[in-house]
Amino acid sequence: MKIAIASGKGGTGKTTLSTNLASYIAESRDCVLADLDVEEPNSGLFIKGELIHVEDKFKMIPEWNRETCELCGNCQKVCNFNAVLKMGKMIMVFPELCHGCYACSELCPTGSLPMKFKKMGELKSYRTGNLHFIESRLIIGEEQAVPLIKQTIDYVNENFDMEMIKIYDSPPGTSCPVIEATKDADLVILVTEPTPFGLHDLKLAVETVKQLGKPFVVVINRHGIGNDGVERYCKEDDIEIIARVPNDRLIAETYARGDLLYPVIPSVKEAVKVISGYIESFKRGEK
Amino acid sequence: MKIVFTAKGTGLDSAMDPRFGRTEFFVIYDEESESIDSYDNRAIENEAHGAGPKTAQKLAEYGVQVLITGNGPGNNAARVLQAAGTKVYVGAGDMTVREALEAYKKGELKEF
Ligand code: SF4
Numbered sequence: 001m002k003i004a005i006a007s008g009k010g011g012t013g014k015t016t017l018s019t020n021l022a023s024y025i026a027e028s029r030d031c032v033l034a035d036l037d038v039e040e041p042n043s044g045l046f047i048k049g050e051l052i053h054v055e056d057k058f059k060m061i062p063e064w065n066r067e068t069c070e071l072c073g074n075c076q077k078v079c080n081f082n083a084v085l086k087m088g089k090m091i092m093v094f095p096e097l098c099h100g101c102y103a104c105s106e107l108c109p110t111g112s113l114p115m116k117f118k119k120m121g122e123l124k125s126y127r128t129g130n131l132h133f134i135e136s137r138l139i140i141g142e143e144q145a146v147p148l149i150k151q152t153i154d155y156v157n158e159n160f161d162m163e164m165i166k167i168y169d170s171p172p173g174t175s176c177p178v179i180e181a182t183k184d185a186d187l188v189i190l191v192t193e194p195t196p197f198g199l200h201d202l203k204l205a206v207e208t209v210k211q212l213g214k215p216f217v218v219v220i221n222r223h224g225i226g227n228d229g230v231e232r233y234c235k236e237d238d239i240e241i242i243a244r245v246p247n248d249r250l251i252a253e254t255y256a257r258g259d260l261l262y263p264v265i266p267s268v269k270e271a272v273k274v275i276s277g278y279i280e281s282f283k284r285g286e287k
Numbered sequence: 288m289k290i291v292f293t294a295k296g297t298g299l300d301s302a303m304d305p306r307f308g309r310t311e312f313f314v315i316y317d318e319e320s321e322s323i324d325s326y327d328n329r330a331i332e333n334e335a336h337g338a339g340p341k342t343a344q345k346l347a348e349y350g351v352q353v354l355i356t357g358n359g360p361g362n363n364a365a366r367v368l369q370a371a372g373t374k375v376y377v378g379a380g381d382m383t384v385r386e387a388l389e390a391y392k393k394g395e396l397k398e399f
């Protein structure tokens with residue numbers, strides 16, 4: 001059972017919800033939390049667990065063999081990402097831009113671009129009580145988030161039972177990384193704020209999940225600020241709002257200390273309880 | 288020697304474009320003949336990835352020895368420029384091309 005927590009942009013409380021929800025669920029049963037925002041993972045600020053596993057993650061990139069290359073320039077022509085360029089008598093490969101599609105390698109007439117492993121990031125697995133926390137981080141300069149997100153999801157699928165509730169803290173935005181993170185999910189929870197900006201980003205996020213054909217629901221964060229635009233939009237488009245987390249100064253203060261919210265703020269506890277209940281009934285096929 | 292500027296237009300009085308990879312134009316100044324040429328780089332907008340290296344490669348084809356720009360190229364573009372033997376000077380983002388040329392001649396620009 002995989003739940004992706006997503007939002008149209010960053011800063012809507014996606015990580016706060018993911019970490020609090022996962023920790024709350026883990027009070028009564030096993031739960032996995034995977035931070036898929038591999039460019040800037042920050043769930044780890046709120047989850048203090050014991051590090052139990054670390055592994056390097058690799059992608060494949062071509063490596064140029066000067067001896068056999070005939071400088072035909074074909075590699076540059078077939079690469080859609082400008083990741084390989086011909087410069088005079090030299091072929092330059094840009095590992096951070098490479099998508100590892102094999103095109104240049106396979107279409108090189110002399111076999112001068114064999115694919116080699118290159119480290120793109122690191123995966124760490126932590127444990128605290130029933131909570132299994134997985135975090136992947138791209139190495140600095142690496143621009144391709146998608147392959148690492150995919151490998152992280154593969155790791156979760158291989159190492160944890162199908163039945164276990166898995167919370168994916170997805171990357172922000174509506175581009176390839178968030179699609180990669182949500183396409184494997186059974187349910188997507190979109191986090192938004194009740195402001196015109198929040199509504200704008202929510203609409204974009206809704207478009208994205210609709211294209212993926214995923215069931216989705218909305219959680220409103222900082223309920224009480226802004227206006228009723230988000231509420232009206234959800235009503236008109238028949239989108240279910242499963243919880244509203246009130247705006248509360250104590251939330252910002254607790255968050256700033258790097259602490260979980262639900263143990264100290266009753267309204268947050270109530271919200272995660274409701275969301276967790278929703279997930280349970282969704283799992284049983286009641287929703 | 289050929290000196291190239293990242294610019295928002297095609298002449299000496301155009302404003303500099305502080306960006307390298309996604310600069311709108313290049314103004315190319317040939318010191319020997321004192322002539323001005325320009326290159327329209329706006330097609331780069333269609334490149335979602337790797338604008339920097341692609342633009343740097345274009346410059347190499349023009350055989351320029353010196354590049355004057357604002358913010359400086361990213362790592363990948365810098366590798367290409369280095370391979371092409373192009374010297375890069377930065378910090379001219381707020382000038383016109385003419386001012387940037389003067390500043391370069393007086394040695395006021397920082398080498399990247
Ligand atoms: S396609 Fe192969 S032979 Fe042709 S330039 Fe590229 S590396 Fe060299």
Ligand code: SF4
Nearest residue numbers: 079098099101102104
């Ligand atoms: S593997 Fe694909 S993306 Fe990478 S350099 Fe070759 S053609 Fe480009």
